[in-house]
Amino acid sequence: MYLLLYVSYLGFAVVDFWRRPYASRSGHAAGSVRVGFRVAAAGCVFALIYVAYKTTRPVDPGLGLDNRAECSTLVGRCAFSVTAPALAVLLICLGLPLPAVAYPISQARRRRWEARSFEALGVLWQDLSAAMPHIVLSPAEAEDMSTDSDFQLQRRVIQISDGILTLRPYRSRKVQEAAQGAFGTGTVRDAAAVEAAVVKAALASLETGRFADHIAPPSAEAASRKDLRADTEWLLLVADAYASRVGRVAGDGRPEPVAA
Structure with a gap:
């Protein structure tokens, strides 16, 4: 009966560890949380199998299966009796602390990516904000969040997106x-380089006040982005091409690629 209590408890733990990452209101959890609980659930499965096996030991003598000499070496049942609980403890001890260890690491990596992305968007943002100062959000709005890399990156992505949207009447299909x-x-x-060339030519047209004869449609790649991170990754490609791949746009609309 004592072992049966362990069997029921471990069975509940397996189900609970598997369901808990999805029990939040949002219906999803961070990858480290999912992996940690699943590793712990696997450990509980090994423990459950071992404890269930131990509950059969009292009936082994009646079935003629009691062979204690077998446990003098690490083979057969003895090997299972040693490895199953050891593996169960190892997996549970690894799985439960995993989210607490992995989360700070993932956050540090995220902040580093945000800082690098903020700097990488600098050239494109400077040209757009110089030509269209109204796209720059009020500095007063950022006073309390000046050290938040996520907040700063979001502001820069939004400002660049607003600038590109403002350039729509100057986006030439001929240049595209x-x-x-x-x-x-x-x-x-390649699509990012095309978009960078269109933006660079549109900025030149904005300076002269010349609207495009035929407006270029928005990039299909940009339209397919569904969240802020995807928008940032797209604008990073555009900014890189803007700074390093696209040179001056000639009078016939053909951009001059920058030599590698």
Whole structure:
């Protein structure tokens, strides 16, 4: 009866560890939480099998299965009796602390990526904000969040997106088609280079006040992005191409690729 209590408790623990990451109101959990609970659940499964096996030991003599000499070496039942509980304890001890250990590491990596992304968007943001100062959000709004890398990156992404949207009347389809011929359209990086060329030409047209004869449609890659991180990753490619791949846009609309 004592072992049966352990069997029922471990069975409940397996189900609970498997369901707990999805029990939150949002319906999902961080990867480290899911992995940690699943590792712990696997440990409980090994413990459950071992304890269930131990409950059969009292009936072994009646079935002629009691062979204690077998446990003099690490083979057969003896090997299982040693490895199963050891593996169960190891997996549970690894799984339960995993979220607490992995979360700070993931947050540090996220903050480093945000800081690097903020700097990488700098050249594109400076040109857009210099041409269209109204896209810059009020500095007073950021006074309390000046050290928050996530907040600063969101502001920069929003400002760049607003600037590109403001340039819509100056986005030339002629430039877009010429850039597609120069850079190609086979990869996301190529699409980002085309977008960078269109933006660079649109900024030049904004300075002269010349609207585009035929407005270029928005990039399909940009339209497919569904969240802030995806928008940031797309703008990082555009900013990189803007700074390092696209040179001056000629009068015929053809951008001059920068030599590698």
